[in-house]
Amino acid sequence: MKHMKKLALLGLTAVMSLSLLAGCGGTTGNAETPDAGETTPATESQAPAGETTPAAGEFTTVEAGKLHMSTNAAFPPYEMIKDDGTFEGIDVEVAAAIAEELGLELVVDDMGFDAALLAAQNGQSDMVMAGVTVTEERQAVMDFSESYATGVQVVIVKEDSPIQTVDDLATAEMIGTQVATTGYIYCSDTPENGGYGEDHVTAYESGALAVQALINGKVDAVVIDNAPAQEFVAANEGLKILDTEFAVEDYAIGVKKGNTALLDAINGALNKLIEDGTVQSIVDKYIAAE
Amino acid sequence: MQEFWMDAVRKFNLAFVEGDRWKLYLQGLGVTLQLTVFALIIGIILGVVVAVIRTAHDQQRPGRRRSFALGVLNLICKVYITVIRGTPMMVQLLIWGFVIFKTSRDQTMVGIIGLGINSGAYVAEIVRGGLMSVDVGQMEAGRSLGLNYLDTMRFIVIPQAFKNILPSLGNEFITLFKDTSLVSAIGGTELVYYSGAVGAKTYEYMFPYLGIAVMYLVFVMILTWLLGILERRLRQSDRR
Numbered sequence: 169m170k171h172m173k174k175l176a177l178l179g180l181t182a183v184m185s186l187s188l189l190a191g192c193g194g195t196t197g198n199a200e201t202p203d204a205g206e207t208t209p210a211t212e213s214q215a216p217a218g219e220t221t222p223a224a225g226e227f228t229t230v231e232a233g234k235l236h237m238s239t240n241a242a243f244p245p246y247e248m249i250k251d252d253g254t255f256e257g258i259d260v261e262v263a264a265a266i267a268e269e270l271g272l273e274l275v276v277d278d279m280g281f282d283a284a285l286l287a288a289q290n291g292q293s294d295m296v297m298a299g300v301t302v303t304e305e306r307q308a309v310m311d312f313s314e315s316y317a318t319g320v321q322v323v324i325v326k327e328d329s330p331i332q333t334v335d336d337l338a339t340a341e342m343i344g345t346q347v348a349t350t351g352y353i354y355c356s357d358t359p360e361n362g363g364y365g366e367d368h369v370t371a372y373e374s375g376a377l378a379v380q381a382l383i384n385g386k387v388d389a390v391v392i393d394n395a396p397a398q399e400f401v402a403a404n405e406g407l408k409i410l411d412t413e414f415a416v417e418d419y420a421i422g423v424k425k426g427n428t429a430l431l432d433a434i435n436g437a438l439n440k441l442i443e444d445g446t447v448q449s450i451v452d453k454y455i456a457a458e
Numbered sequence: 459m460q461e462f463w464m465d466a467v468r469k470f471n472l473a474f475v476e477g478d479r480w481k482l483y484l485q486g487l488g489v490t491l492q493l494t495v496f497a498l499i500i501g502i503i504l505g506v507v508v509a510v511i512r513t514a515h516d517q518q519r520p521g522r523r524r525s526f527a528l529g530v531l532n533l534i535c536k537v538y539i540t541v542i543r544g545t546p547m548m549v550q551l552l553i554w555g556f557v558i559f560k561t562s563r564d565q566t567m568v569g570i571i572g573l574g575i576n577s578g579a580y581v582a583e584i585v586r587g588g589l590m591s592v593d594v595g596q597m598e599a600g601r602s603l604g605l606n607y608l609d610t611m612r613f614i615v616i617p618q619a620f621k622n623i624l625p626s627l628g629n630e631f632i633t634l635f636k637d638t639s640l641v642s643a644i645g646g647t648e649l650v651y652y653s654g655a656v657g658a659k660t661y662e663y664m665f666p667y668l669g670i671a672v673m674y675l676v677f678v679m680i681l682t683w684l685l686g687i688l689e690r691r692l693r694q695s696d697r698r
Contacts, residue, residue: 282654282657282658285661286661286663289661305659305660305661306661308661309661309662341563342563347654347655347658348654348657348658352655352658353658353659356655356659358477366482366485366647366652366655370565370645370647371645371651371654371655371658372645373643377556380556380560381645384560384561385561385563386560386561386562386563386645387563
């Protein structure tokens, strides 16, 4: 028993030091935000003395001369991997245009959707562009640009499914979603909040896997954004999209909270691109005008 | 400093208290333990059977005609061990989940089968090592006293072998317990799945992930402790 106590102590110490380390990461992160005229407290000795806050209008990126965009490239037509391993899609092209406006080189970092959000939130990448819906909760942890597209969450079912309206979703035994997406968050909420409960929802690593699960009969319906849903339904026999939409939302670019200089630069470039029709022509290229 | 603690408390509440999220972790922990226990049972049964076949084949008396049936069984076991040990656990789980049992809705069951069959290959080699470590003289002595092959195995060889392999067997069980976390990749609702789910809802991953790390650690420590007791108990009559 004596042995166990020692072990327990060791474990506790390890956990505490871990959490302290994590805590430090948080504070340094905050220290980097440009604060207008506020003097840094004397206790924060770890802040590098030589660091200058960027002047108004100037912004810094994670890597000089490059614009890192984190995304989840399994979300056609917004982002997908080409056969040669490079990326394409609406988000990728809009990001490339923004990078060009800002005189930077675009670097696409592909990862899971949850990781892509977190990368921008923690400043591992400059921005996240992955068909990210602006929600109140997300606004609390990162800043968003102006919206550049409208996303519609729809429900995919098999053609002969008993689920024919969005209301029928309540009868679905299992709903497939993509991990960390708004579809997952809405669906897995408690029934009182308009969701269907954690027990009736499975989150898959990508939307494509969720659709695969639907085809194989692992789930009864998939809640996902309209644009990729169209692609998935076109690519697979026997699926259809319900006429009523699940939710309507705005897509925007997410940047690290407090990085106003970069956000302003991105917004400036984005507005210019929206005005001169570049964004629209990119969208038209991927989504056939109806 | 106070701000830091306030923030930590807020994040802790967000990760565990708010919306009764701790229930999700408990649910996940239940599935994790379920995966471990059942995969362990499959692994031990498979492992022992494979090990006995492999040793029986390898320890046939030299100069006598070799048994054909044993040769075939031995070949099957060898292929099984090669394939399972030669491919990553993650890939095996993805194949079980998305190829073989692609229509199953019970991801826990798929996870148990995948983990159990994986563990079996490792347990087989550990048990085989244990059986081989017991001197051939023990088997000969048992047989010459009139015990048949299985009885000699059961009463003389296996009890001695078991004591020898207990540490490595414990190692394998701990690995298996931690490998259950991979089942989240096929949608299994265990600890990692739910901590990721809480992170996705709260945009705060520190406490969900630290929390499950502590849970895994505590269970491994309990397992180590139990194995220690068993080992001491088995060594009671030892003179070494």
